Amino acid sequence: MKPGIHPVYRPVVFRDKVGGLTFLTRSTLVPGRTTEWQDGTTHPVVDVEISSASHPFYTGQSRVMDTAGRVERFHRRYGTQHS
Template sequence: MKPGIHPAYRPVVFRDKVGDLAFLTRSTLTSDRTVEWEDGRTYPVIDVEISSASHPFYTGQSRVLDTAGRVEQFRRRYGDRH
């Protein structure tokens, strides 16, 4: 690999607050927020909206995901047709 052109690949914690799941992996993503992991070290943390702990396919439970007002945006665009 050519030096100096690739992003830094470092340990990062991904956390799903809804599913109460966090896992440590490596990624090029960065974050200003940090969390202390089980090994006592501090890692950047990335919060995700959905993971295997909260996805309906894996949990068998349905839930409504309304990120950034998608339902309201749909209703404004197409109206409330009953």
């Protein structure tokens, strides 16, 4: 690797705002805030909007789309044309 051109790769804590999940991994992100991890060390922290703790696919709280209503509305608006 060429020296001086790569970003610093260091431990960073990612915290889900909604689900409350926190995990420590390595990243090149440079957040402004820090937090204390479970072992007492201080690491930079990145707040994320969604993770596996709050994503509907992983939590089983998926929403059902009303596709039948959309199709009917399309046919009312544009009509049905047969070739």
